Amino acid sequence: MQFNSIGFLLFLTIVFLLYWFVFKERKARNLLIVISSAFFYASWNPYCLILIAITTLCSYYSALLLQRFDDNLSLKRTITATNIALNLLILCVFKYFNFFAESFSFLLNAVGFSADWVTLDILLPVGISFYTFQALSYTIDVFRRNIEPTNDLVAFSAYISFFPQLTAGPIERATNLLPQFLHQRHFDYPSAVDGMRQILWGLVKKMLIADNCAMAVDIAFRDYQTLDGSMLLLGAVLFAFQIYGDFSGYSDIAVGCSKLLGINLMQNFKTPYFSRDIAEFWRRWHISLTTWFRDYVYIPLGGSRCSKLKVIRNTFIIFLLSGLWHGANWTFVYWGLYHALLFLPLLLLNRNRRYTDMPGASRLLPSLKESIQMLVTFLLVVVGLIIFRAENMPQAIGYITRMFTEFDLSIPPHGRKAAIYVFIFVIIEWLQRDKEHALQLPHCGIFNHRPIRWSLYYIIFILVLLLGGTSVQFIYFQF
Amino acid sequence: MRRFITYTSLFGLIVLLTLMSGEHIVRSLPNPYKHKHQWMLNNASEVECLIMGSSHTYYGVIPTNFLPNTFSLANVSQNPKYDYLLLEKYIPMCHKLHSVVVPVSYVTFFDKSLEEGDEWFYAINYKLYMDIDEHPNWSRYNFELSNRPVYSGKLQTYFSGKPLPTCDSLGFGLDYALAAKDHALWEKNAYMTVDRHTADDGEMCSENETYLRRIAQLCCDNGIRLVLITPPTWSAYYKSLDKKQLDKTYELINEICHDYALPYFDYLKDPRFHEDDFYDCDHLSDIGAKKFTTILRNDLAER
Numbered sequence: 001m002q003f004n005s006i007g008f009l010l011f012l013t014i015v016f017l018l019y020w021f022v023f024k025e026r027k028a029r030n031l032l033i034v035i036s037s038a039f040f041y042a043s044w045n046p047y048c049l050i051l052i053a054i055t056t057l058c059s060y061y062s063a064l065l066l067q068r069f070d071d072n073l074s075l076k077r078t079i080t081a082t083n084i085a086l087n088l089l090i091l092c093v094f095k096y097f098n099f100f101a102e103s104f105s106f107l108l109n110a111v112g113f114s115a116d117w118v119t120l121d122i123l124l125p126v127g128i129s130f131y132t133f134q135a136l137s138y139t140i141d142v143f144r145r146n147i148e149p150t151n152d153l154v155a156f157s158a159y160i161s162f163f164p165q166l167t168a169g170p171i172e173r174a175t176n177l178l179p180q181f182l183h184q185r186h187f188d189y190p191s192a193v194d195g196m197r198q199i200l201w202g203l204v205k206k207m208l209i210a211d212n213c214a215m216a217v218d219i220a221f222r223d224y225q226t227l228d229g230s231m232l233l234l235g236a237v238l239f240a241f242q243i244y245g246d247f248s249g250y251s252d253i254a255v256g257c258s259k260l261l262g263i264n265l266m267q268n269f270k271t272p273y274f275s276r277d278i279a280e281f282w283r284r285w286h287i288s289l290t291t292w293f294r295d296y297v298y299i300p301l302g303g304s305r306c307s308k309l310k311v312i313r314n315t316f317i318i319f320l321l322s323g324l325w326h327g328a329n330w331t332f333v334y335w336g337l338y339h340a341l342l343f344l345p346l347l348l349l350n351r352n353r354r355y356t357d358m359p360g361a362s363r364l365l366p367s368l369k370e371s372i373q374m375l376v377t378f379l380l381v382v383v384g385l386i387i388f389r390a391e392n393m394p395q396a397i398g399y400i401t402r403m404f405t406e407f408d409l410s411i412p413p414h415g416r417k418a419a420i421y422v423f424i425f426v427i428i429e430w431l432q433r434d435k436e437h438a439l440q441l442p443h444c445g446i447f448n449h450r451p452i453r454w455s456l457y458y459i460i461f462i463l464v465l466l467l468g469g470t471s472v473q474f475i476y477f478q479f
Numbered sequence: 480m481r482r483f484i485t486y487t488s489l490f491g492l493i494v495l496l497t498l499m500s501g502e503h504i505v506r507s508l509p510n511p512y513k514h515k516h517q518w519m520l521n522n523a524s525e526v527e528c529l530i531m532g533s534s535h536t537y538y539g540v541i542p543t544n545f546l547p548n549t550f551s552l553a554n555v556s557q558n559p560k561y562d563y564l565l566l567e568k569y570i571p572m573c574h575k576l577h578s579v580v581v582p583v584s585y586v587t588f589f590d591k592s593l594e595e596g597d598e599w600f601y602a603i604n605y606k607l608y609m610d611i612d613e614h615p616n617w618s619r620y621n622f623e624l625s626n627r628p629v630y631s632g633k634l635q636t637y638f639s640g641k642p643l644p645t646c647d648s649l650g651f652g653l654d655y656a657l658a659a660k661d662h663a664l665w666e667k668n669a670y671m672t673v674d675r676h677t678a679d680d681g682e683m684c685s686e687n688e689t690y691l692r693r694i695a696q697l698c699c700d701n702g703i704r705l706v707l708i709t710p711p712t713w714s715a716y717y718k719s720l721d722k723k724q725l726d727k728t729y730e731l732i733n734e735i736c737h738d739y740a741l742p743y744f745d746y747l748k749d750p751r752f753h754e755d756d757f758y759d760c761d762h763l764s765d766i767g768a769k770k771f772t773t774i775l776r777n778d779l780a781e782r
Contacts, residue, residue, distance in 0.1 A: 006625075020480060187480045196487070454490060461494060466631040 001043040003253045004206055011040065016260055026184045030158045033181075033261075037163035041126070044167070048125035051090060056160045058086055059135040063142040063149035080143045084136055091132045094125055099328030127167035129325055131160055133292055138174040140296055147175050155181040162263070164254040168247070170268040170288035177265070185262030195259025197439035198252045200457060203464050205249030209418075209425050211469030213242035216415025221389060224399045229407030232399060234415050236382045239389050241422045244273065247286070252437055271433045273381070273426075274359045274366075276373035278342040279352035281381060289325065293318045308348065315347060316340045326388070331396060335388045342380060358434050421467070498624055505623040505633045511646040512608040515552060518650070523572035526550050531562040531694075532582035534652070535710040539582075539763045542649035544772040546578065546779070551650030553582075556598045558590055559690035564611050566694060570701055578704045578779075581694060583732055584761075585712075585720055585747075588687045589678035600626035655758035656765045669715035669760035676761075677721045688731055695739040705739070706779065707732060711746040711771060716760035742782050744775065 001008050015036045023032045042049055062083035069075045092100075138159070141147045150156050159178045165171075220227060220235020227235075251268040258265045272284035282290050294303075301314045316337070323336020346352040359374065360366040366374065383400060390396035412419075432438040439457075441447040447456075519526075527548040530540045537553035552565050562581060570576060593602050605611035606620045619625035623633070636643055644654050698705040709732075736743045746752075751774065756767030763771055 187483070189480070189483055192483050457490070458493060458497075462497060465498075465627065466634060468627065468631070470628045 001040055003250060004203055007043075011036070012257060012260070019261055020187055027152075027154060029185065030152075030154045030181055033158040033163070034154055034161060037158070037161040037166060040163040041161065041166060044126045048128075051094070051125055051128065052131060052161060055087055055090065055132060055135045056157050058083055059139050059160070060150075060153055060156050062139050064151060066139075066142050067149045076143060080139055083139045087132050087136055091128060094128055096324075096328045103330075130169045130171055131166060133171045133289075134174075135160055137171070137292060137296065138178070141174050147178065150178060150182060152182060162258070164257040164261075164263075165265055168250045168254070169286075170251055170254065170266050171292050172265060172288070177263070180263050187262060191259045191262070191264075194440065195256040197441075197457070198256035198259065198437045200256075200460060200464075201437045201439045202249040202252030202254075202256060203468075204425075204460060205245040205252065207249075207464050207468030208245075208421055210242045210245030210249060212418040212421055212467070213238040213245065213415070214469060216412075216418055217242050217389070219414050221395075221399065224395070224402060227402075227406075228410060229403050229405070230410050231412040231414065232403040233407065234412040234419060236386050236399075236403065238415050238418055238422065240273070240378070240382050240385050241418075241425070243385065243388075244269070245425075267436055271429055273378050274374055274430065274433060275377050276355045276359060276370060277346060277351075277377055278339065278380060279346045280355040281377055282339070282343065283356075289322065293322055297321060304347065311347065312344060315344050319343065329392075331387055331390050331393060334393060334396075335384055338384045338387060342384075360430075360433070418469075501630065501634055502622060502624050504637060505630055506607065508633060508637055508643060509645060510604065510608065510643065511554065511650065511652070512604040514646065515550075515554075515650050516609040518550065518648070519552075519569050519572065522550070523569055524574050526573045527575050528578040528580070529566070529569070529573070529576065530580050530650070531557070531566065532580075533557045533584075534762060535584055536580070536582045536708075537646075537650075537652040538655040538758065539710045539768050539771055540580065540775065541651050541768050541772045543647070543651070544769060545776050548575070549649065551646070553650070553652075554601070554604070555652075556593060556601045558593055559587065559687045559694065561593065561602075561605060561611070563690045563693050563697070564605070564613065565609070566697055568609075568611065570697065570703070576701075576703055578706060579694070579698055580706045580708060580775075581691070582710055583691070583707050583728070583743075584709055585725060585728055586676040587691075588684045588728055588731055589676075589681060589724055590687065591678075591683055592686070594620075600629055651768070653765075655762055655768075657755055657758070660758050660764060665757070665759045666713070666715045669713065670719055672760055673716060673719040673721075677724055681724075681727060684727065684731065688735070691731075691735055692738075695735060695741060699739060705741050707736060707741055707743045708775065709743075709745045709747045710761075711749045711752045711756070711763065711767070713752075713754075713757045713760040714748075717748050742779075744778055746771070746774075749774075 001011060015032065018032055019029055023029045038049055041052065062079055065079050066076050069079070138147070138156075142149045155178065158181045159172075159174065162172075162177070217235055217239045220232055220238075224232055224235075248269040255265045255267070266288055268286060268288050270284040270287065272281050275281035275284055298314055298318045301317065302310050303314065304311050306314075319336040319340035320333060321336070323332040323334070323339075326332045326335075343352070359370050386399050386403075387393070387396040390399060428438050432440065439460075441453060441456075446452050525548055528542075528546040528550075530536050530542060530545070530549060530551040530553050532553045534553075534555045537551065537555060537557075540551065540553070542549040542551050552562075552569070554561075559581075566579065590596075593599060602614070603620050603623060603625060606614055607623070614620040623630045633643065644652075646652050695705055697703075732743060735741065752763075752767060752770065756763055756770055758764040758767070
């Protein structure tokens with residue numbers, strides 16, 4: 001059930017009405033969330049419900065065991081480690097088994113041993129990377145005593161399986177999301193309205209931007225050996241906006257749907273393409289994942305408060321893991337490595353937290369310096385995304401090489417319409433860069449009048465309907 | 480909450496009215512399905528020959544150049560099931576009908592059900608415009624809006640004043656003119672087309688064969704001559720075909736022809752067709768259609 005489908009609209013409407021008008025008691029509402037989330041997830045593959053149930057129960061009971069043996073640190077470590085190992089084992093089997101099997105087989109063949117490793121015909125459960133990490137964060141936070149374990153299984157199940165963010169994040173923390181299920185929710189009109197606007201903006205990103213970029217991107221990457229450099233550059237830039245529109249659009253819809261149900265999710269993107277360096281980019285892109293790795297991998301390894309060698313090691317570990325998290329392919333690993341190499345100099349020179357404010361703060365346009373910084377950072381990100389999108393490294397290298405060596409100023413034959421949409425989109429995102437989403441309009445001037453606002457929403461909705469590209473599955477569902 | 484429900488419902492109503500208006504506009508636009516249905520209702524009693532099948536015959540056989548009083552009921556992506564449903568519907572109206580031409584190509588037996596594939600939206604046209612009642616009234620097949628890209632594409636074309644894809648008065652498709660051919664890519668795309676036409680398994684063979692047999696039986700019961708043909712394709716296409724699928728196709732054709740004593744004409748690798756006769760690797764251009772129609776007419780006359 002895709003977010004941009006009539007089926008989901010009907011589903012959300014029914015859940016919304018039942019949630020606020022029928023199931024008024026907290027526990028009943030949580031139960032509704034669990035049942036509707038199970039229905040939502042089952043629409044992808046009903047058998048995967050078993051996996052999410054295993055993850056939920058393991059994490060739930062592990063946390064209760066941690067509470068029970070609170071004074072036995074050694075046992076607590078064992079319980080936590082077992083829970084982490086079990087969850088990661090499930091993730092590895094379903095996501096990485098074939099990758100590791102084939103890579104191991106390749107390695108053996110390379111050194112002269114004949115190996116015909118068994119690969120499994122396994123369907124990747126949608127969203128497994130997201131809910132597994134969400135479950136892990138709960139167990140680790142209980143171990144660290146950041147949160148009290150809950151004995152409300154229904155609330156906990158709602159936390160793990162909450163349908164708006166189940167299949168593609170944001171990866172929520174138990175400290176933020178779980179308490180919301182443990183307390184009664186009350187309908188908040190401004191929040192619900194803002195949720196509707198955020199859903200609309202998410203649809204703009206997904207259907208108007210991402211789906212319209214998709215075709216030109218497919219052509220560029222399929223025929224890169226015959227296309228000239230300008231088309232390849234455009235293809236790569238459009239892919240940057242395809243993945244941004246797709247993923248952040250999904251996040252916006254997820255956050256918007258949650259607001260309708262009185263739940264607040266974290267912001268997952270903060271206009272990352274306006275970043276002035278790579279460090280700032282990683283503070284604005286897929287925030288839930290980067291902070292997860294920071295808090296649960298980087299900092300426990302020592303973070304930046306250790307020797308320079310260990311800082312380098314830690315940086316490489318989190319970027320490589322981050323790359324690997326995205327998929328079972330060496331291109332993702334190399335993508336992570338690429339970003340590690342870009343990030344490391346900033347970290348070692350203590351320049352990774354230079355830019356924490358909004359670019360072009362209190363100005364209409366960015367300064368020349370900021371413009372150059374943003375452009376350079378964006379191009380660096382685009383090159384990385386070529387590796388991310390390519391099927392293998394030879395294709396990525398071939399694409400990048402040809403993009404530079406065959407570059408000319410000819411008008412690309414494909415993607416011009418998408419490029420116009422992207423240009424307008426960037427302007428709007430820039431003007432609204434300090435807002436959670438671009439449709440958070442100021443309640444002053446012409447926007448103070450409801451007919452004006454409604455006319456704008458109406459026009460946007462009709463444009464999405466008429467100009468939206470052919471529907472393509474959300475990219476991050478495969479992760 | 481009441482305010483929220485009220486305003487959301489009001490906004491939703493405005494959007495719904497807009498969509499319904501769009502639905503009405505799209506349905507009122509001319510399209511080949513509507514034209515063919517209306518034409519048959521008015522002229523079926525005069526029809527002597529029907530051309531069925533998919534785009535291969537929709538763009539490949541010109542009724543005006545074929546047998547007298549020929550009409551084309553071929554449509555893009557039309558499969559044996561819809562061939563049968565259309566014949567079942569219209570044969571009772573065609574008192575003078577003596578011949579039906581049905582194409583059987585490399586993809587015919589192995590093609591997925593129309594409703595299961597990426598081109599499911601073509602099934603909407605049969606329900607909305609040709610009165611083929613295969614799906615419930617509240618299914619997605621009852622609304623143009625169900626396929627948003629096509630719906631919005633038609634609206635955009637309408638508002639821009641550009642002509643929509645159409646057919647001539649006797650149902651022949653007019654979009655594959657040689658002048659519009661992509662000379663750079665037409666041959667390169669052959670491999671992708673073959674890949675798309677090659678099935679992973681023969682899961683659909685039985686169902687498609689059943690419908691072809693039903694067509695044969697229907698024609699037999701009504702004293703109508705059924706002719707099976709395999710339209711011409713370009714060498715880059717037929718040289719890439721999967722041998723197993725091709726052999727199975729011929730095996731099934733031969734069985735059906737044997738069981739119902741049907742004539743069969745195979746033009747898959749016919750050397751009389753040259754580059755300009757093709758719009759793409761498996762469809763004829765308007766020039767090629769003229770040539771093919773003449774050849775087929777003469778071959779039928781000899782049999």
